[in-house]
Amino acid sequence: MSVEPFSPQPSEAASFSVDRRAPETKRLVTTLLVGRLLFAGTDGLCRVRNISTGGARIETPATLAPGDPVQVELRGDIVLAGHVRWTGPGVVGMEFVQPIDTDAVLHGAQSDTDWHQRMPRITTQCPVTVRQHGRIVHADMLDINPRGARLANLQWPLAEGLFTLNIPQLEPVEGTIRWCDNDMAGIQFTKPILYSALAEWLQSSPTRFALR
Structure with missing residues (x-):
């Protein structure tokens, strides 16, 4: 007696499809991580909206x-490598080169004692001014993220206390000194720069590398 090949009905096929995707869905983690996107010999600010073992949804201009x-x-100095799988307005889907451990990416591996919370910094070469106690100090900004920046070639040392950092084509931002070394200083903003404003500035502002 001949037996016809099994062909599931639409309802059965749908149930198989759901079952096949279920394990992957469980590995999907909704998050909001700000990171550094490297592509085509340059870099910029990005935001990871969700992440799984195989890929991530990335917001980027x-x-x-x-x-x-x-x-x-x-x-935590974690670097995820992959390629663009799909694109949309202001967003891309990224597929990783190899599966990742999402818990280790989000919280650090238990054996990793060097893991830290600091956001990656984005490279700049931009002239800035610092206003403090009625004095204006000229400097060069070497890198930045929404929470802080690194300055070099300070005209005069900065004093303790609040100051205002003026970055061309961005709103002035208030900050304090985290560390200083001769004519260099690391500063922390009292309020993070809005992600959308900084991401767009890094992507399109001619002042980002004005000192090149």
Whole structure:
């Protein structure tokens, strides 16, 4: 007696599809991580909206295309490598080169004693001014993230207390000194710079590398 090949009915096929995706869905983690996106020899600010063992949804103002190789650097000096799988307005889907441990990415591996919470910094070469106690100090900004920046070639040392950092084409931001070394200083903003404003500035402002 001949037996016809098994062909599931639409309702059965749907149940198989759901079952097949269920394990992957459980590994999906909704998050909101700010990171550094590296692509085509440059970099910029990005935001990871959700992440799984195989990929992530990335918010970025950068123009990318499916197949483009990209890397995302997150807090803890974690770097995720992969390529663009799909694109949409202000967002891309990233597929990782190999599966990742989402818990280790989000919270650090138990054996990793060097893991830290600091956001990656984005490289700049931009002239800035610092206003403090009625005095204006000229400096160069070497890197920045929404919570702080690193300055070099300070015209005069900064004093303890609050000051205002003026970055061309961005709103003035208030900050304090985290560390200083001769004519260099690390500063922390009292209020983070709005992600959308900083991401767009890093992507399109001609002042980002004005000192090159």
